[in-house]
Amino acid sequence: MLDKVNELIDEVNAFSADTKEEIELFRIKYLGSKGFLKQLFSEFKNVPNNQKKEFGQAINNLKQVAEEKVDSLKVALDNTTEQKRIYGDLTRPSEPIELGSRHPISLVKNQIIEVFNRIGFTVSEGPEIEDDWHNFTALNLPEYHPARDMQDTFFIEKNPDILLRTHTSSVQVRYMENHQPPIRTISPGRVYRNEDISARSHCIFHQVEGLYIDTNVSFADLKQTLLYFTKEMFGKSKIRLRPSYFPFTEPSAEVDIYWGLKTETDYKITKGTGWLEIMGCGMVDPNVLTNCNIDPTKYSGYAFGMGIERIAMLLYQIPDIRMFYENDKRFLEQFKSVI
Ligand code: PHE
Numbered sequence: 001m002l003d004k005v006n007e008l009i010d011e012v013n014a015f016s017a018d019t020k021e022e023i024e025l026f027r028i029k030y031l032g033s034k035g036f037l038k039q040l041f042s043e044f045k046n047v048p049n050n051q052k053k054e055f056g057q058a059i060n061n062l063k064q065v066a067e068e069k070v071d072s073l074k075v076a077l078d079n080t081t082e083q084k085r086i087y088g089d090l091t092r093p094s095e096p097i098e099l100g101s102r103h104p105i106s107l108v109k110n111q112i113i114e115v116f117n118r119i120g121f122t123v124s125e126g127p128e129i130e131d132d133w134h135n136f137t138a139l140n141l142p143e144y145h146p147a148r149d150m151q152d153t154f155f156i157e158k159n160p161d162i163l164l165r166t167h168t169s170s171v172q173v174r175y176m177e178n179h180q181p182p183i184r185t186i187s188p189g190r191v192y193r194n195e196d197i198s199a200r201s202h203c204i205f206h207q208v209e210g211l212y213i214d215t216n217v218s219f220a221d222l223k224q225t226l227l228y229f230t231k232e233m234f235g236k237s238k239i240r241l242r243p244s245y246f247p248f249t250e251p252s253a254e255v256d257i258y259w260g261l262k263t264e265t266d267y268k269i270t271k272g273t274g275w276l277e278i279m280g281c282g283m284v285d286p287n288v289l290t291n292c293n294i295d296p297t298k299y300s301g302y303a304f305g306m307g308i309e310r311i312a313m314l315l316y317q318i319p320d321i322r323m324f325y326e327n328d329k330r331f332l333e334q335f336k337s338v339i
Contacts, residue, residue: 001047005058008036012065016073023073030066037063101336105206105324108312109188112208115232116186119225121210124185126171128192132161134170138291139248147247152194154203164192167305169248172211176292181299182214188308199320206308211284213294213301219251219283222302226281230257233311240275249282249303265317276314279306 012030017023030036040059047055083090102110113123126134132143141148151166171187188208195201212221223241231237238258246252256275260266270276281304286296309321316335318324323331 001043002051002055002058005040005055005062009058009062009065012062012069015069018077020077023070023077026073027066027070031063031070037066099336101332103324103332104312104316104318104335105308107335108308108315109206109208111233112306112308112311113186113188115229116210118232119228121184121186121212124171124175124187125189126165126168126174126187128165128190129156130163130165130170132163134173135163135165135167138173138288139169140285140287140291141247145247147245154192154194165189166193167191168207168209169303169305172209172303173288173292175211176213176289176294181294181301183301184212186210197322199322202309202321202325204325205321207305208308209303209305211301211303213284213289213299215299217283217300217302219302222281222283222304225302226255226279226304230255230278234259234315236260241281244280244282246280246282248285248288249280250285252280252282255279255281255304259314269314278311278314279304281305 008030015026017026028035032038037059040062044052044055044059117123135153136145136148137143153166154164156162156164168187168189168191171189172185175185175187176183186208187210189206190204191207192204195203197203210225212225223239226239226241227237230239234257236257236259240256240258241253242256244252244254254277256277258274259270259276261270261272261274266274281302284301284303289296289299289301309324312318312324313321
């Protein structure tokens with residue numbers, strides 16, 4: 001008799017259930033009005049007196065274990081139902097992880113940096129909110145200089161001294177103020193101009209500007225560097241330098257590359273000439289060197305600057321500059337396969 005009760009206790013301990021119905025069946029089997037416990041209690045009177053105490057303790061024990069089991073199974077079931085409500089089915093396969101891709105502006109910027117890194121240029125960066133000195137005055141553009149109108153400027157809080165930089169030449173001024181030649185640096189970054197937004201121009205865009213200063217730097221050095229760049233970047237090695245004007249360089253030039261006239265697009269983007277303008281450049285004006293505490297009688301240098309959007313548009317045949325800033329996934333996803 002006692003063995004039977006102990007067997008039942010073991011059975012109860014080993015029992016587990018996942019559904020309400022199973023728990024209920026279990027409860028009826030042990031604790032119900034026709035359950036094991038009822039039967040055992042009714043047999044109690046037949047137990048010899050000397051075994052009554054031990055038997056009584058055993059069935060009470062069985063009752064307690066069975067009740068606790070029912071309670072704990074119910075709590076466990078409630079918890080998993082609650083979890084399912086919050087998290088759903090935890091055993092289901094997860095959502096596929098979507099991989100992003102680099103923005104075309106970053107891709108082209110990194111490519112330009114890499115090309116110049118290979119010939120010893122380092123990367124320098126500076127603030128987008130600039131003061132008048134670094135953006136204009138130090139670059140040979142004193143107050144009231146008419147060339148300031150070449151770059152329509154956003155001023156901060158009507159304070160004419162604080163502005164959004166219109167080119168990353170301001171970074172080069174900062175670099176020269178803190179370093180003595182030899183200097184070989186490129187400055188990539190975002191720039192701002194108060195211009196109407198259209199397919200070809202935007203009030204925010206990106207530039208990479210370069211600066212090289214050492215003893216005996218000549219225009220020939222500049223030309224060789226530009227040839228190297230256009231060859232590496234576009235696989236084209238025919239360039240021409242058109243005389244131009246920038247206040248911070250003298251002489252100054254506009255760089256065109258010969259793109260060719262093989263396809264219809266070539267005709268379109270070069271307006272039938274085969275030539276494409278890609279950047280401005282020149283020999284750093286001695287006044288700029290003096291402003292930045294570099295002795296122009298000892299050193300000379302060249303500088304150049306290009307718009308990243310323009311180059312990205314050429315490389316990937318992008319027809320409208322606004323596409324870079326709209327974050328349309330259908331546009332951005334097209335650059336997934338480009339490293
Ligand atoms: N800073 C000029 C611009 O933003 C580009 C440039 C840089 C031209 C260096 C010449 C030399 O238009």
